[in-house]
Amino acid sequence: MRSALEDDVLARIRPGPEEHARLSDTAAELVAAVDRSGKARGMVVGSVARDTWISGDRDLDIFMLFDPSLPRETLEADGLSLGRSIAKGFGGTWREKYAEHPYINAQIRDLDVDLVPCYAVADATRIQSAVDRTPFHTRYISARIGDLTGDVLLLKQFAKCGGVYGSDQMTAGFSGYLCELLVIHYGGFSPLLSAAAGWRPGTLIDIGGHRSRDFPEPLIVVDPVDPGRNVAASLSVSQMFGFVELSRGYLESPSPLFFEPGDSHVFSREDLARVLSARGTSLHAIGFPTPPYIEDIVVPQLRKSLDAIGALLARNGFVVNRADCIMLPDRCTLLFELLNEETPDVVRHRGPPLWTRENAEKFFRKYVPPPGSLYSGPFIENGCYCVEIRRKYTNAGDLLGSPEVAGVALGKHVKPVLASGRTLDSGEACWNSGIAAFLGRFFRAASPLARIRERESRTDSP
């Protein structure tokens, strides 16, 4: 049922016996080390546990399951200390990292190993933090994956190269666990693609047949180990349909490009200048130091800030064509492309309806025009007062450089860094090497399938 093309891809991406043995052996040794400590039980989770890792992946997830009666603080302290001693025992380097609670990230034998403490709860619905659920996922998938591991590998590679793999905030795509569930549910890579081609918002997959509530998301895959959780909760409607589009495109005309990562264009300062002049728009980039929190916390705040500053621009007569944000390790950027850089002096100011007498009379007294005014009003429009006044900012750059920006609803951690130390660049001066790739994606925005077709046309042409 697999095509020759898919067999070729699989042969390339499935780890060979040597790679397989090396990873499995190290994983087993690490688990044994956790067990030997007597403090917790070790367990391999993630793609290594399920034989669904792609050749070349270097990520290994080892969970350390502690007694659920331990206080949280003890779990965190013991977990970190055990993780550190294991990393040390294997001759690795390590650092502490933080998600819902702290864990150890170590470099061991050329692998990126996460040593994560969690509670060994009896039932996935009684977890104390999100990581406690992971062992249940591993057990569920391991028991059912059977000979579908190849199909999972194909799907992950397909989703990755299409730009829809990853459940982080920036990507808002498909997680590894979601890929595994989908392959199991539909019985393989090809049947999944055929089904996905016809997906609609609200598609519901309830493998366990035990859904306990409604979900608002466009794709609902009820977690078979937790009836109140949607595994696809972080998948955006656009990424969901990016996958739908890829499925349709691949079914219509399969090509190896669907399984090959795209070459990342270089987007130079000259490219930016050329694009801006062709578009006739204006561009502003607000930059500031990245707040010291994880992406899942910062990125939603960047989006919120983007919306709030976009609304500020709109209120002041500037039309936002597109806007986007990026969080890089050191610096965040909010990017605004505007249809107009200047707006006229005059602005209408709507007042109250005349039947709210007190408000109306107050408005009238406030806006009696100065003698010789060249603006209109107060006049009556649809029964409401209206007056024309002089705009405070007629230039978008002036507004974005003003203190007004710090006064809108920015995210909690974004507000201080943006208020105290932001930069504002405009036009082609927005370009710097750090955000060149981001600018390239912004100005060459394309759906996953459009990117692949574009690569095909470049490959076909002489």
Place this chain on the structure above:
Amino acid sequence: MRSALEDDVLARIRPGPEEHARLSDTAAELVAAVDRSGKARGMVVGSVARDTWISGDRDLDIFMLFDPSLPRETLEADGLSLGRSIAKGFGGTWREKYAEHPYINAQIRDLDVDLVPCYAVADATRIQSAVDRTPFHTRYISARIGDLTGDVLLLKQFAKCGGVYGSDQMTAGFSGYLCELLVIHYGGFSPLLSAAAGWRPGTLIDIGGHRSRDFPEPLIVVDPVDPGRNVAASLSVSQMFGFVELSRGYLESPSPLFFEPGDSHVFSREDLARVLSARGTSLHAIGFPTPPYIEDIVVPQLRKSLDAIGALLARNGFVVNRADCIMLPDRCTLLFELLNEETPDVVRHRGPPLWTRENAEKFFRKYVPPPGSLYSGPFIENGCYCVEIRRKYTNAGDLLGSPEVAGVALGKHVKPVLASGRTLDSGEACWNSGIAAFLGRFFRAASPLARIRERESRTDSP
């Protein structure tokens, strides 16, 4: 109960005995002439019949009441012929005019006399055309006006000088009959103003207590001679509240200016240039010959055209700040003030959602970008396709000068004249002496009270 100020005003505007006798005598002679013809019965209607005309008014309305069993054609032919012979008999000049049906407008002894044929129906609810109702109005008011004629005169002068008198399409204000009913209902000029100060949309006055249906208008004054008719149907919400505002302003600080017509400003070409430069906006005027129909037919079509062209501008990326129209005897003008005269090359074009597979695939195939395109797309936004394309018109003047204008939903009679013979002026070239007053009102838009306060401040200052 009348103030000294109001007594002074009344002494000025109430016709003296000589003027009164002259008008009444001529009216009586005209009625007698109709009666003598044996074809119809004569009747004085309008303000002369009710003693509510303002000194200096030259309008006299004589109705010729025909047998309701006559066919419409006979009524029209006989009505015109009788009107002509009467005008001739009085040594006047005359012409035919058309409302719902034709009538004679004559100049007789320095008066503007309308000789209007109608049916002498038995009951106002069984009229055959709107004019048949007028005699009932006259009888109703004459029987009840008593000693309130002075209050009606004050109200008419107040409404006229405030710019809210007249039920024609351009004014959308208060008719004479409406003024009379309001004075009768509230028992005088002052009590009416006190009540009006608190009016809200949906205010209902049903003098006859016989309303037979709901009315959508903001002020509802049920016709005492017809339960299914709102006498205030043509009053706009803005003019209604213009009157409300004047009432509040007059009650708070009365002044003779409320009863004096405003001096009409001269608005010169230099004024226009100065205003446009202060506002930073752009201005376009579309002009064309006035279609040969009455104002009540043409003006709604001008408004419709204004909306349709405004929507065309908005669709093409131009922001309309204000727009207005005017119908003059020879020429009509549609005026558009824009916040932007230019708009960027790039425009977003929204496509279908990806879950409508056939449409989505069609859209994708249609908008595959040409190689080297500097625009984005097709990309996915909220699950829908979106693509950026090049705008057809980036200059508002180019768009307004293009054939697109004739393609939008213009009024039936406006369409041919606008399509075949329109002119387009821009900036200060929009000015010509014919529309100078209209431009002045447009750029010095002010509520009725704001105009009076402005005149007060000019009177007060040295």
